[in-house]
Amino acid sequence: MNPFEKIFNYQVMSRLHETGTLAVTSHERTWLKAMLEHPASEQAFTPETLEKLQSMLEGDPALEMKEGFGEKAKSREQQVYHPLLRPLRRLMARKSGILINHRIRDGRIFEEQPGFPFKLEYSMVKREWYLIWYHLRHRALMNTRLQHIVELAEQPVSGEEAAAIEADINRMLEGRKESAVIEVVREYNNELSRILYAFSCFEKQVGYDAVADRYTIRLTFLGDESEYVLSKLRFLGKRVRVVEGDKLKRRMRESAAKALSRYGVTEEQQVAP
Template identity: 55%
Template sequence: MNPFEKIFNYQILSRLDESDALALTSQERTWLRTALAHSSSVVAFTPGTLEKLNRILQNKPGINHRDFIVEKAKNAERQVYHPLLRSLRRMIMQDKGMLLTSRIKHGGTKANQPGLPVKLEYSMVKREWYLLWYSTRGRSFMATKLQSIVSVEETLLPPERVEELRARVAAHLEKRKEQAVIEVVRTYNAELSRILYAFSCFDKSVSFEEEENRYLIHVTYLADESEFLLSKIRFLGLRVKIVEGDGLRKRMLESAEKALARYGSSDDIAIRKPAP
C-alpha cells in the first residue's frame, strides 16, 4: 500500500512543501485522469506535457460521474481555462514586460498600456481569472480580468528595471498586509491538522503555549482577503476564535448580531462587545 495514501499530517505536508515534493493520492490521480478527458485540456497543456500525463495515467481509470451525478440546469459555464494563461505565465517566469490592451467597463478600450505582469489569480467567488500587474504609466498596481484583455504583447525590460518594478510591487503588497492571531480551542487540539488545512492558502505560522496547552495560528493576509479569511473561520465554528485582529473581530461581531436579529428571540443573551 502506498504509505502516502491516508496520511493527512501538517508536519509531513510542510516538509514536502519545503522540498518542492508532491504526494498524489489515488483520488487525485483519478481526478486528473478525468480532467485530461475534458476538451479544455488540449489548450491547457502543451502537446508534450499532455502526452506525458496521458502516458503516466494510461492505466488509471477516470471518474464516470454521469452514472451517479445528475446536474441541474444552470447558467452558461464560463471557461475555467483561459487561452492567455500560458503566455502570461511564461512572461512572468521570464521577467518580461508587456503592452496590454483591455476593454473598459463602460465601453471602449485602453490600448498599449505598458507594465510588468506579476501574478495570475483565480477568483473562486467570481469564477474568473485575473492578471495582477504593475502599470509603469500610472505607477499603480492593477488587477485586470483576463476576459477583458483584448491583446497582450511581450516587451523586453532591462534586468535592473525589472528589479526596480518588483521592489515597488513588494512595497505595495507589504502595505496591504494585515495579521491576525487565531486560537485553537483546547477541546479541538486533536483536530489541528484539519484546522490548519482550512488556512492552507494563507501565509501562516503556528506556536504552542505549553503552560496553557493551546495552539496559536499567526495568519498574514492581504486587506481584500479578509472576508475570505472570515469565511474559513466561520466554517470552523467553535473550533477556533480570533484573539488578535480588531478588524476581523468587529466583522465577526457584526455578523453574529445580524444572525441573532434575524433568528434570535427576546430571551437571547445580548452580545457583549469586546473592549477597545
Template identity: 60%
Template sequence: MNLFEKIFNYQVMSRLDETGAFTITSHERAWLKTMLEHPAASDAFSVETLEKLRALLQPEQSLDLGDRFREKAKSKEKHVYHLLISPIRRIMLEQAGMHMTFRTKDGRLQTEQSGFPYKLEYSMVKREWYLLWYHLRHHTLMSTKLQNIASISPRPLEEQVTAIVLTDIAKIIESRKETAVIEVIPLYNKELSRILYAFSCFEKEVEYSDERETYRIKLTFQLEEREYVLSKLRFLGKRVRILEGEYMRNRMLESTWRALARYGKDES
C-alpha cells in the same frame, strides 16, 4: 521477451531514468495522438511543442472513437482551465513585460496597457482566474479577471527594468499585509488540525501556552483577502476567537449583532 518485462527490468528503467526518458504504452500513444487532433490542442500547447508531439506520434494509429461516446446535457459550468493561462505563463517564465487590452468593471475597454505579469491566482469562491500584474505607467499592482482580458502579447524588458519592477512589487505586497491573532478555545484543542486546515493557504505561526492550555495562531494575509478570512472564522464558529486585529474583531461583532437581530427574541 515478456510484454511486461520492461516494468521490472531494473537496468532498463535505470538507463531510461538517467537519460530523462520514460515509457508509455501503445494505447497511451494512440490516445494522445487522438487528443492532439482536437482543436483545443492548439490552445494547450505551443506551436513548437505541438509539432514535435505530432511528429513523434506519426507512426501511431489514432483511436477509433466513432459513436461510442455520448455527452449528456448539463447546466452551463465554468471550467477551471482558461485559454490565456498558457500564453501568460510563458511570458512570466521569460520574466518579460506585456501589452494587454482588457475591460474594467464598468465595461470600459483599456487598450494596449503596458504591464508586468506577476502571478496567476484562482478564486475557489468565485471560480475565476485572476492575473495579478504591475502597471508600468501608474506603478501600481492590479488584479484583472482572465475573462475580461481581450488580448495579451509579450513586451521585451531590460534586466535592469525587470529588477526595479520586482522590487516595487515586493514593497507593494509587504505594505498590503495584515495580521490577526486567533485563539483556539481550549475545549476545541483536539480540533486544531481542522482549524489549521481552514487557514492552510495563509502564512501562519502557531504558539502553545502551557499555562492557559491554549493555541494561538498568527495569520498573515493580504488586505483583499479579509473577507475570505472572515468567512473561514464564521465557519469555525465558537471554536475560535480573534484576539488581535481591530478591523476583524469589529466585523465579527457586526455579524453577531446582525444574527441576533434576525434570530433573537422580540422583548416587546
C-alpha cells in the same frame, strides 16, 4: 510475492521521486491518449509538446467512449483553461513587460497600457482567471480578468528594471498586509489539522503553549482578503476565536449581532463573554 507490493513500497517510491521518475499506468496512458484528441489540447500544449506526447502514445490502445459514456443535460459552465495562461506564464518566467489592451465594466477599452505581469490567480467563486499586473505609467497594481484582455503583446524590460519593479511591488504588498491571531478553543485541539486546512491559502505561524495546552495561529493576509478570512472564521464557528486583530474582532461582533437579531435577541440580552 504480492504483485501490488511495489505500489506501497516507500523505498521504491522515494527513489523514483529522487530521480524525477513518474510511474504511469497503462490505463492513464490510454486516458491521456483519448484526452489529446480533444480540440482543447491544441490550446493547452505547444505544437512540439503535443506532437511528442502523441508519438509516445502511438502504440497504446485508444479509449472508446462513444458507446460507453453518456452525459446528462446540465447548465453551461465556463472553461477553466484560458488561452492567455501559457503566454502569460512564459512572460512572467522571462520577467518581461507587456502592452495590454483591456476592457473595463462599462465596456470602454484602454489600449496599449504598459505593464509588468506579476501573478495569475484563479477565483473559485467566479470560476475565472485574473492577472495581477503592475501599471508602469501609474505605478499601481491592477487586477484584470483574462476574459477582459482584448490584446496582449510583449514589451521587453532590462534586468535592472524588472528587479526595481518587483521591489516596488513587494513594498506595496507589504504595506497592504494585515495580521491577526486566532486561538483554537482547547476542546477542539484534536481538530487542529482541519482548522489549519481552512487557512491553508494564507501565510501563518502556529504557536503552542504547553502549560495552557493552547494553540494559536498568526495569520498574515492582504487587506482586501479580510472578508475571506471572516468567512473562514464563521465556517469554523465555536472552534476558534480572534484574540488579536481589532478589525476582525469588530466584524465578527457585527456578524454575531446581526445573526442574533434575526432571532429577536438584542444586545442587552446577549451574555458577555
